Amino acid sequence: MSTVGLVVEYNPLHNGHLYHVQQSRKITDADAAIAVMSGHFLQRGEPAIADKWARAEMALRAGCDLVLELPVAYSAQPAQWFAYGAVAALAATGVCDALCFGSESGDAAALSRVADRLAAEPESMRLRLGELLKAGLPYPTAYADAARELLAAEGQADAAFGLSQPNHTLGLHYLLALRRLGSPIKAYSIRREKSDYNQASITDAAIASATALRKLIGEAGGALDGLAPYAPAATLEILRREAAAGRAPVAWAHFARPLFHLLGSLPASELAAYAEVTEGLEHRIKGALRELRSWRVDELLDLLKTKRYTRTKLQRTLARILLGHRKEDLDGERLAGGVQYIRVLGFTARGQALLKRMKKTAAVPVVHSAADGDWPFLAMDARATAVYAAAFAAGRPADAWRDYTEPPVRV
Missing domain, CATH: 3.40.50 (Rossmann fold)
Structure with a gap:
């Protein structure tokens, strides 16, 4: 079968x-x-x-x-x-x-060629990715830009088509995972x-x-x-x-009470221990709580959102706090x-x-x-x-x- x-x-x-x-x-x-x-x-x-x-x-x-x-x-x-x-x-x-x-695009073959090059995570790309993240770009954008720059430098600019599009990004990472796991599963x-x-x-x-x-x-x-x-x-x-x-x-609105209870009662130092709370985001959360005019999660997300902190990143952060997931629970070694x-x-x-x-x-x-x-x-x-x-x-x-x-x- x-x-x-x-x-x-x-x-x-x-x-x-x-x-x-x-x-x-x-x-x-x-x-x-x-x-x-x-x-x-x-x-x-x-x-x-x-x-x-x-x-x-x-x-x-x-x-x-x-x-x-x-x-x-x-x-x-x-x-x-x-x-x-x-x-x-x-x-x-x-x-x-x-x-x-x-x-x-529906083009698994083109994405596979990109995955073949990126599977080993070239050092130059890792360094460039770090620079773009420090410059304030969200991870998906920074990754796509770093990959495009690497491929362009190698004369493969056309191979990086559409990497900033969400399904292409996911598709590329499926292909990278297949390679890193050594899986024979064929991709379409x-x-x-x-x-x-x-x-x-x-x-x-x-x-x-x-x-x-x-x-x-x-x-x-x-x-x-x-x-x-x-x-x-x-x-x-x-x-x-x-x-x-x-x-x-x-929807998120149904979790407003337990979420705001946690955000309000935990000191910033404890919020910093949760997964996805990075680069001082705990202080930004505490500051946003003081600006709220209603107990609405959507309003909190609007107050927190920046060029670096996308709505998606912030929702994942709130989910990890709500669920009690700390950084050590989800470190790279465990996930790998x-x-x-x-x-x-x-x-x-x-x-x-x-x-x-x-x-x-x-x-x-x-x-x-x-x-x-x-x-x-x-x-x-x-x-x-x-x-x-x-x-x-x-x-x-x-x-x-x-x-x-x-x-x-x-x-």
Whole structure:
């Protein structure tokens, strides 16, 4: 059984995602699709609109066969570690033959040529990257600029096309991760159609970005009917069920009280110990708190944002503080060690057959519950679920412990 791996968030799953699943299986001639999906906190530092089990069900009903959780240690990271964790999870299954990601160009071969040059991290590029970061550029921009300069100096300027575009950046880091892990997984890419990754406006009758759909839901006061033209019927059905249970839609606003409690009660010296709090950001946070006119996370982000501190960087910072993730929990050595386990969120009958194969091929233990092991990253996932459950409008104390009690979704 040939398999293709997908790295996803599905926040929420929409028609563009459905196209990606279908085309990925088609161009790789795969019999099955494995999705590595972020849990409750996502790559841009945002909380997911619905919990990971609901989104796993969306994935399964859209054509994925096995959904694995990307640990929160990796899911709320900049592109390089997010990609590394996801690719490490796919490689660890021992059953993944291909990886297919969306990009602005759909040209995996061109990105592969860039990855071949950058995989060894040339010293000149590392030095230039450090200079650009000191000059105040955010990491994605600094990395893209340093890479372009290196390639231009070597007469390969054309190879650096589009590195500043978000899906090209992620795609490059998937390819770099494959090389650094020594994985034989073959990479493919599909061109994004009709909507950019972070496009907040809707310009097509059937395709819109997840960003635009979350904005649509927010402007509708949480109403979901507006999603109908842009998402599969199953997505709408699942979101309506979760909303009726008081578990969706979830947004940063639902975490304002616990977040501001932490930011206000912890001294700056303690804030500095948390992951993503860098270069004196703890003092900027304390200063911004005194300027607030309302207890709104969006207002805090607006006050904190600078050329260097992008909204995405700041959201990841707030997520790490909210979740209690300190710098030593997420140091480079721990992250470079790859996934410590494979957490199953859901499967189909075909996915169950893959799990049977993985008993022999997986490089790390395959688990269905947080009770199945005591790995640090798994404990972090369980704590993230407890924090996330506090946002539910009609939640129950038992929701905080679902990582121990909720079985994988079966479709």
